[in-house]
Amino acid sequence: xxxxxxxxxxxxxxxxxxxxxxxxxxxxxxxxxxxxxxxxxxxxxxxxxxxxxxxxxxxxxxxxxxxxxxxxxxxxxxxxxxxxxxxxxxxxxxxxxxxxxxxxxxxxxxxxxxxxxxxxxxxxxxxxxxxxxxxxxxxxxxxxxxxxxxxxxxxxxxxxxxxxxxxxxxxxxxxxxxxxxxxxxxxxxxxxxxxxxxxxxxxxxxxxxxxxxxxxxxxxxxxxxxxxxxxxxxxxxxxxxxxxxxxxxxxxxxxxxxxxxxxxxxxxxxxxxxxxxxxxxxxxxxxxxxxxxxxxxxxxxxxxxxxxxxxxxxxxxxxxxxxxxxxxxxxxxxxxxxxxxxxxxxxxxxxxxxxxxxxxxxxxxxxxxxxxxxxxxxxxxxxxxxxxxxxxxxxxxxxxxxxxxxxxxxxxxxxxxxxxxxxxxxxxxxxxxxxxxxxxxxxxxxxxxxxxxxxxxxxxxxxxxxxxxxxxxxxxxxxxxxxxxxxxx
Numbered sequence: 001x002x003x004x005x006x007x008x009x010x011x012x013x014x015x016x017x018x019x020x021x022x023x024x025x026x027x028x029x030x031x032x033x034x035x036x037x038x039x040x041x042x043x044x045x046x047x048x049x050x051x052x053x054x055x056x057x058x059x060x061x062x063x064x065x066x067x068x069x070x071x072x073x074x075x076x077x078x079x080x081x082x083x084x085x086x087x088x089x090x091x092x093x094x095x096x097x098x099x100x101x102x103x104x105x106x107x108x109x110x111x112x113x114x115x116x117x118x119x120x121x122x123x124x125x126x127x128x129x130x131x132x133x134x135x136x137x138x139x140x141x142x143x144x145x146x147x148x149x150x151x152x153x154x155x156x157x158x159x160x161x162x163x164x165x166x167x168x169x170x171x172x173x174x175x176x177x178x179x180x181x182x183x184x185x186x187x188x189x190x191x192x193x194x195x196x197x198x199x200x201x202x203x204x205x206x207x208x209x210x211x212x213x214x215x216x217x218x219x220x221x222x223x224x225x226x227x228x229x230x231x232x233x234x235x236x237x238x239x240x241x242x243x244x245x246x247x248x249x250x251x252x253x254x255x256x257x258x259x260x261x262x263x264x265x266x267x268x269x270x271x272x273x274x275x276x277x278x279x280x281x282x283x284x285x286x287x288x289x290x291x292x293x294x295x296x297x298x299x300x301x302x303x304x305x306x307x308x309x310x311x312x313x314x315x316x317x318x319x320x321x322x323x324x325x326x327x328x329x330x331x332x333x334x335x336x337x338x339x340x341x342x343x344x345x346x347x348x349x350x351x352x353x354x355x356x357x358x359x360x361x362x363x364x365x366x367x368x369x370x371x372x373x374x375x376x377x378x379x380x381x382x383x384x385x386x387x388x389x390x391x392x393x394x395x396x397x398x399x400x401x402x403x404x405x406x407x408x409x410x411x412x413x414x415x416x417x418x419x420x421x422x423x424x425x426x427x428x429x430x431x432x433x434x435x436x437x438x439x440x441x442x443x444x445x446x447x448x449x450x451x452x453x454x455x456x457x458x459x460x461x462x463x464x465x466x467x468x469x470x471x472x473x474x475x476x477x478x479x480x481x482x483x484x485x486x487x488x489x
Contacts, residue, residue, distance in 0.1 A: 002024065005119075018163075020219060030052060040155075069128045070128075071128070073124055080116070082116075123165070132223070136234060140231040152243045162222060167218065224238055225241050265419045278376075278377055282377075293333060294403075297333055303329070310338070387480035387484065391474070399478075407444075414426075414449070429461055442458070
């Protein structure tokens with residue numbers, strides 16, 4: 001809810017794209033002037049910014065502490081109301097003439113939400129860029145620090161908080177959600193009417209009020225740091241920061257994936273195969289529990305974002321503050337997943353190599369493994385959750401209803417077929433795809449792939465996949481999510 005409010009704020013007041021919305025209240029205390037932020041440009045998602053608990057002072061070699069010149073001024077008064085509504089329905093009719101069977105099934109859902117932000121008068125605090133550029137000429141970074149070494153290995157870029165937008169008075173955010181749904185069925189068998197008409201209806205209302213204290217950071221901007229081999233650094237504009245090439249193996253694929261050639265999708269999935277192996281090597285009971293928890297998470301887009309934020313913090317050595325999770329259900333799901341991950345880590349002690357992988361067997365991020373390293377369980381789960389969070393709302397919602405083992409295994413076969421792009425047809429008579437002969441299952445599958453820019457073309461008992469023009473990264477994030485969930489079956 002807080003993240004949605006800050007994103008709306010940035011969209012409305014910053015057309016240049018310099019401001020970064022604060023995604024979590026827990027991050028506000030880490031966003032002081034000259035605080036360090038890690039910027040990651042992973043190949044399948046938008047640029048991510050992870051605040052750290054360190055300031056520029058903390059990573060310098062012994063020098064007099066910095067005393068930044070910070071200018072404060074009034075910014076804007078801000079308030080807004082944002083609404084969203086969705087209406088979806090499914091109507092399936094089945095006729096089997098040989099058995100005189102005529103059945104139909106229908107399901108509908110309505111969703112409406114309103115987010116009201118009353119942030120009041122805001123102020124801007126800004127560090128003098130020229131002052132930092134001048135003073136940095138005589139400063140050195142301590143290259144022995146683990147924070148710097150890990151950032152170098154992971155191809156991350158350091159940013160320094162130079163500007164922040166803060167509240168000048170107590171304010172509030174309020175969100176209201178209304179949900180309604182119904183299910184009904186009817187028909188006749190051998191001329192005898194069969195009905196389950198008294199429709200099952202489900203209604204839900206959520207009304208959450210969040211009070212924001214004075215001096216809460218809601219947005220900020222950074223200047224990137226270019227780090228030289230000897231520890232010298234310079235402040236530079238966005239896109240030009242990072243470490244000199246001699247210090248790291250370049251794995252940063254900050255590319256806009258067009259996936260015009262099938263080899264790109266196939267190659268990227270192959271590079272991530274170690275993550276899927278980590279998940280599939282978990283004990284059966286833990287795989288099943290993780291799959292169910294992730295399925296529950298997919299029911300709420302906000303819960304997916306919260307989980308990704310928590311995992312991101314853990315990957316950079318932060319201890320997430322669970323009190324920051326406003327929704328009790330979100331907190332319970334995240335805690336259950338973390339508890340399961342830690343149990344997997346503990347159970348690894350004394351086991352052989354082919355048993356449960358370690359939660360923290362590698363400190364590297366998704367793109368940071370070398371060829372002889374295995375990704376950590378934490379890293380692999382973070383990969384799947386990050387991909388989930390990059391899917392469209394509609395695609396994620398449909399995928400949440402496709403999490404039974406037979407359906408996930410069928411989806412994985414289709415994903416492999418899309419990646420291969422061989423042009424060959426698949427037979428629905430094959431055991432792995434038989435579940436797609438059920439009209440309801442095929443309808444959901446067709447919707448999932450459609451929202452991921454892939455078309456399914458069915459002719460009798462054969463099936464063919466076709467990628468749409470300019471699909472972007474959606475086929476990749478859907479494929480990563482499907483393969484990750486299927487690895488837990």
